[in-house]
Amino acid sequence: MDNSSTLHLALPAVHTAASATAPPSLAQPRAFSTSVNPLVFFSILDHYLRRNAGQDRVIGTLLGVRSEDGSEVEIKGCYPVPHLETEDQVEVDMEYHRTMFELHKQVNPKEVIVGWYATGAALNSYSALIHDFYQKEVSSFHAVHLTMDTALTNERLGVKTYISAPVGITSKADNCMFIPIPCDVKYFKAERAGLELLANAKSTESGSTTLLSDMDNLEQSVIEVQKMLERVSEYVDSVLAGTVPANNTVGRYLMDTVSVVPKVDAAEFEKMFNSHLQDLLMVIYLANMTRTQLAVAKRLEKLM
Amino acid sequence: MPSNKELSAALDIEGTVPIHSVQLDAMVVLKIVKHCRESIPATVTGQLMGLDVNGVLEVTHSFPMPKNNQDSEDDASNYQVQMMRCLREVNVDDNSVGWYQSTNMGNFMNQSLIEHQFEFQQALSKSVLIIHDVARSSMGNINLRALRLTPAFMKLYKEKKFTTEALTKAKLTFSNIFEELPITIRNTALLTALLYELETADESVEVSTSHLTTYKSTASAPANKSVLAPSFDVLDLSLDPYVAKNLENLMDTIDDHHQEQGNYAYWQRSVERENKKKAAYLLNRKTENARRTASGQTALADEDVDAMFKAPAEPSRLDHLLISGQIDNYCKQINEFAGPTLGKLFAVGELQK
Numbered sequence: 001m002d003n004s005s006t007l008h009l010a011l012p013a014v015h016t017a018a019s020a021t022a023p024p025s026l027a028q029p030r031a032f033s034t035s036v037n038p039l040v041f042f043s044i045l046d047h048y049l050r051r052n053a054g055q056d057r058v059i060g061t062l063l064g065v066r067s068e069d070g071s072e073v074e075i076k077g078c079y080p081v082p083h084l085e086t087e088d089q090v091e092v093d094m095e096y097h098r099t100m101f102e103l104h105k106q107v108n109p110k111e112v113i114v115g116w117y118a119t120g121a122a123l124n125s126y127s128a129l130i131h132d133f134y135q136k137e138v139s140s141f142h143a144v145h146l147t148m149d150t151a152l153t154n155e156r157l158g159v160k161t162y163i164s165a166p167v168g169i170t171s172k173a174d175n176c177m178f179i180p181i182p183c184d185v186k187y188f189k190a191e192r193a194g195l196e197l198l199a200n201a202k203s204t205e206s207g208s209t210t211l212l213s214d215m216d217n218l219e220q221s222v223i224e225v226q227k228m229l230e231r232v233s234e235y236v237d238s239v240l241a242g243t244v245p246a247n248n249t250v251g252r253y254l255m256d257t258v259s260v261v262p263k264v265d266a267a268e269f270e271k272m273f274n275s276h277l278q279d280l281l282m283v284i285y286l287a288n289m290t291r292t293q294l295a296v297a298k299r300l301e302k303l304m
Numbered sequence: 305m306p307s308n309k310e311l312s313a314a315l316d317i318e319g320t321v322p323i324h325s326v327q328l329d330a331m332v333v334l335k336i337v338k339h340c341r342e343s344i345p346a347t348v349t350g351q352l353m354g355l356d357v358n359g360v361l362e363v364t365h366s367f368p369m370p371k372n373n374q375d376s377e378d379d380a381s382n383y384q385v386q387m388m389r390c391l392r393e394v395n396v397d398d399n400s401v402g403w404y405q406s407t408n409m410g411n412f413m414n415q416s417l418i419e420h421q422f423e424f425q426q427a428l429s430k431s432v433l434i435i436h437d438v439a440r441s442s443m444g445n446i447n448l449r450a451l452r453l454t455p456a457f458m459k460l461y462k463e464k465k466f467t468t469e470a471l472t473k474a475k476l477t478f479s480n481i482f483e484e485l486p487i488t489i490r491n492t493a494l495l496t497a498l499l500y501e502l503e504t505a506d507e508s509v510e511v512s513t514s515h516l517t518t519y520k521s522t523a524s525a526p527a528n529k530s531v532l533a534p535s536f537d538v539l540d541l542s543l544d545p546y547v548a549k550n551l552e553n554l555m556d557t558i559d560d561h562h563q564e565q566g567n568y569a570y571w572q573r574s575v576e577r578e579n580k581k582k583a584a585y586l587l588n589r590k591t592e593n594a595r596r597t598a599s600g601q602t603a604l605a606d607e608d609v610d611a612m613f614k615a616p617a618e619p620s621r622l623d624h625l626l627i628s629g630q631i632d633n634y635c636k637q638i639n640e641f642a643g644p645t646l647g648k649l650f651a652v653g654e655l656q657k
Contacts, residue, residue: 037338038334039331042330042331045331045492049492077338080394093393103386107339107368195334210486210488215647222647261655273653276649279547280547280642283547283638283642284639287638294628294632301471302475
């Protein structure tokens with residue numbers, strides 16, 4: 001990032017080296033950052049897979065919510081927008097964009113347009129034009145541009161988020177610089193369980209997996225915990241044997257973790273354990289009795 | 305490129321191959337979870353799209369339906385038509401294959417759901433209903449079920465005759481209303497790459513934040529900070545909220561069941577009364593006739609007895625079926641919950657020693 005003093009960057013303080021030139025009293029004191037729901041990535045990939053033959057890049061709109069002062073943007077959803085890119089011009093179907101936004105608003109009235117996405121890592125003048133269009137849509141706040149490198153350069157699906165700032169002498173639409181901003185991944189707890197399930201699939205041949213019953217899920221978690229404990233105890237053993245240099249922070253952290261296990265008096269624990277167990281067993285018994293009753297009624301009805 | 309014969313066999317134009325399993329795209333799973341989670345405690349619905357191939361129903365896309373109840377039918381179908389048209393432009397399969405609904409604690413067996421599913425299945429024989437249980441999914445495992453109405457039930461529903469003898473003839477009980485299909489989840493290759501990437505920790509700790517940064521855990525452990533670092537929600541020991549709610553629902557449903565029984569018993573009693581009255585009247589007639597013939601008068605004509613003593617119609621047993629099914633569902637849920645909980649309990653016991 002060129003820190004030439006002749007560049008006039010009108011931007012909020014961001015976490016890049018470029019911010020060294022921007023005086024700290026400029027604009028918002030807090031950093032401009034985004035967080036993304038993993039669903040957005042999945043949708044982008046899906047759209048990319050469905051693109052028309054001959055299309056290199058696909059674009060779409062990002063929807064989300066932003067905090068009150070506009071510095072934190074949470075990208076929650078997206079939808080694809082058809083566009084056409086030729087050598088000398090680019091067309092974006094604005095009508096479609098508006099219609100889809102209206103439809104989406106019916107379901108999620110709180111989500112607003114926060115930016116746009118594109119696949120492919122390159123940022124060219126078309127990006128600047130499209131970004132300008134989206135900036136008009138977003139009005140008073142900065143529009144966010146997210147790129148996903150589907151060509152897998154550097155063997156990574158690099159995801160980058162940018163905002164743009166005008167640069168240069170004249171303020172033409174394509175005179176702008178894209179400034180990268182930090183991006184987090186945020187999701188609900190339930191989605192996390194879904195992600196783990198999907199992650200299971202990645203090791204299978206065909207990329208598919210079945211739903212796990214609760215028992216199986218528990219078994220997997222317990223195995224995970226066991227593995228972690230094994231790793232930790234191996235580490236501790238090797239430190240004691242002197243093969244691995246001791247690390248104070250790690251040691252202290254381990255001690256904290258182990259001491260979190262509550263030390264309950266044995267008799268107390270027996271009582272708690274038994275009462276908990278009894279509650280559970282009683283409920284199971286009643287539930288099973290109800291089921292048996294229904295089953296008997298079912299058989300009787302059949303006989304009638 | 306598969307030959308025409310193979311392709312038409314796969315696409316099953318006549319609709320003869322029954323569906324035996326459902327394959328969901330990974331994106332659909334996440335979309336359903338996100339939509340349902342955002343709208344608790346209200347239940348929400350949405351449409352599924354995809355294609356059925358060789359007896360497997362592949363669901364490739366979904367979109368949520370707006371949940372305003374006051375809207376007329378037109379608005380909802382308008383939304384749907386517009387949405388499908390837009391999606392077609394971006395090459396999404398716009399073939400509707402079913403719908404999904406969120407539920408809380410498994411209380412989804414009611415009339416409106418059955419009606420909706422019936423209409424859907426009438427229109428499209430290859431359709432499926434996906435139920436996502438939001439409450440159960442917060443305990444570390446996604447809960448999705450794919451259901452269809454059985455053909456026997458569909459036939460009976462069409463005729464709308466739910467008398468006891470019709471039910472016994474069709475051998476229909478509460479466990480036969482729905483048939484459940486196994487679900488598999490599919491990831492595309494790019495998606496697999498994405499999942500791998502999310503899992504590996506971010507090596508570049510420098511200030512440049514151009515990579516995908518990792519999810520900051522609150523414990524700030526020196527261990528891996530990747531997005532898919534293991535979470536242990538499933539090892540939570542709390543018993544009360546889930547079981548208590550389940551039991552509450554169970555008791556409510558049993559109350560409903562009791563009421564249903566009461567109605568049925570009332571009907572039976574009224575039939576008995578009618579029958580008794582009919583018998584008494586016939587007896588009266590007979591004695592009357594005997595008296596009259598004995599005294600030489602003509603016997604009274606046999607009136608249409610049945611028209612006079614009309615037995616009231618049997619109440620529909622559909623509610624009874626649904627309620628029993630619901631009770632069964634709750635009990636099964638308790639069982640399924642209890643299994644892992646017992647395991648966890650004993651694990652903690654061992655840990656304490």
